[in-house]
Amino acid sequence: MEQTSTQTGDQGLEKSVARLTPDQIAKTLGEILKSEGGARLKAYVKTCMSCGLCADACHFYLSHENDPRFSPAGKVKQTIAPLLKKKGAVDPEFIKRAALVAFTQCNLCKRCVMYCPFGVDVAWLMLFVRRLCSRLGVVPQYIQDTAHSHSVTKNQMWVKEDEWIDTVFWQEEEAAEEVPGLTIPLEREGADIMYSVIAPEPKFRAQLIYQAAVMFHAAGVSWTMPATPGWDNSDMAMYTGENEIMGRLKRAHFEAAMRLRVKRIVMGECGHALRSVHDMGNRWLGWKTPPVPVTHAIEFYWELLESGKIRVAKKLKTPVTLHDPCNVARGLGLHEKARDVMAALCEDFVEMHPNREYNICCGAGGGVINCGPPHKAERLAASSAKAKQLFDARTRGARTIIAPCHNCHGGLEDIVEHHHLGMDLKFLGDVIYECMEKPWKKDEEEQGR
């Protein structure tokens, strides 16, 4: 069995662990275990029978030739189980190893939960380990920096307030060149929806804001975006275990929507943000359900197509496959609506196997890709199960992968490149923008005639 190194090259782990003392670990973890390690933690750890049924569900285990250390139960045995047994009295090297396992060897994808006869939620346990590590200051550097950005700017990419507004203006200007009369309405109080995105959109993928604006304009949607913090729905603090920052982010997001008096929030194509908005962040704050209803882009596209507000002018001819993001499929069951959208837009759809709630994670989720370059090689070493699934779809003709999630894009792009799969990636929004009827084009053509 190959030995896993704990030399990470990650200063967030190495330097932080070097500063720890056993006393400090025992004190901090003892406090957290006492205050936050309730019945759920004990029930999960005590219920696990080590039956191993979870193992085959895990792409880390499958990609590492069934090495039991990478099985979900194996990860529990290397982290929280001994930690509980020793009541937090573990050494710094143990903490580093536990951080490495919890932050970089588990995507928190919850696929294993579906195979556990007792419903033990290993993702929740790994998040708890991350929480413990975070309280000790042991967090991979890149994702910690992202969480710091959240704490300062309330977005994940250090986008300053003027940069956000300016980017929206820029996209509005670009889109208005294509579509006469188009606006991106910032701060329009009383609109039907607040559209929220994640910070990589203004930072790297501004065309997605452009495309959304074109779609909403064509569909006659009454919408707005906040000019204040709260426009970013993403949340890496949820994945570093900084629940207090997570709560702060979600409060800003929902209070922006309440201040703007919108009926609901529509969020862009992101998976983890949905988990934060719909499940974890809202609940940490005490909101059982989101205080303002939240609609994921998949559902919203489905509504626009189903109602005829967006009409399809031509279908995409390239054979496509669909990657079901964990948080929107296993998390919220949006996989059938995603297929309805695909059916409306694509001529040649090749189903990936397994699919829907059984789909295999892209390997980027759970903040793993956000742990950055020091862990990329290890992430790709755990990608063969996903690559096999993609390759199978490719052999049956698929050339384009549609993935309605930002982190999935990052993970799948790396896998496609690493395994030389020769496939490209699109968001659903890319396809809608490409295939939708654009009435202004017809007007232009008629005028040209």
Next chain:
Amino acid sequence: MDWEPGKKSVAEPSAWSQALLVELAVSPDGERLAAVLREEGSARVVVNGEPWETSFDKAWYLRFSPDGRLTALVNADMKWTVAVDGKPWEAAFGFAWNTLFSRAGDVMAACVQDNGRYLAAVDGKPWKQGFFDLSDLVLSAEGGRTAAVVQAKALAEGDVFAFDQGAFAVAVDGKPWDNTFVNCWTPVFSPDASSVAAQVRTSPREYTVAVDGKPWEQGFACVWEPRFSPADGSVTVPARTPKGWALVRDGRPLWDKTFAQVLSHEYSPDGSRVAAVVAPSFGKWTVAVDGRPWRARFDQAVFDLCFSPDSGRVAATVRHRGKWTLACDGTTWDESFDMVGPPVFSPDGSRLAARVRRGDTWTVFVDGKPAGDAYARAFDPVFNDDGVRVLVRGISARGLYFRQVVAL
């Protein structure tokens, strides 16, 4: 201000121009409707059909100040500034945003960025010193002072260890506190503007309040926005304690009860009472006044907490079973809506109004009953001094702007 009951059509913006109308604002007295019109790469602000003398490359964020002056954020020659009644501030910047007004509207401030430095400008005069970043700008009630969270020290990209040492402070009138913190949030002025309190993170895992740069000795797992008591100048903050969320005054619990959550809190204008949005248990929301929660519970949200000007009543917007309405002193209006605007009390506190939305129409409701006509868009109601008349400002489905005074 004209309080004669009746309804009049003030403006029809669609008749003003063929240009694209991108934004609207209504004056506090309801006599003027302003719009940003955009065409051929320029933006023009128009008030009751009369354009400002100067047009701009861009204009947005139309806001009437409480004293009735009209402001917009405007861009010309690649520079941004604030224009007031058509006249731009003399100073222009790389960017300007978030216009703020003093209570009377006589002083205006905005966040500005110039050459990568971030600062505030008050009535066109920028702070002497700029920072790496700036957020959470506030203007004191009388307008004499400004405060904001600033990044006072440089941070190399990804330097998580330097971040933990603290690079953020509150700058008051451009001068940063001597102490820096891991984070600072939501500074607030004392009623006499002599002090500033803010949420701070003193270490990555400890939160507290700092007053004029000095943190409380007591640390907490989390805190929200602090407030100064108008009565005695003490500072209160919702804080997460080992027993639950509590309202804490000057570092010590103020109320004997703790909650699953305490969000925003507000003082009565006379400082004799304090109210907070609280969750007595998970998913159950209400308002607690002086530590005593209302009996009513709301399953989704409580927002817009406010006291009446006479300090006698407390109101909030509430969302329950998918519908919004208003609650006041523990009693909700009989009807519920798709959306409600913030509560507006009459000056003596005897009446309560808000605009409400059903389907695509907005109506003003006073004490739970409709007042005036339904509109496609309505603005917040305004009471006259003795609270017997309410001003309704709305835009009809045909795009006509009406000013309507309703006798109550």
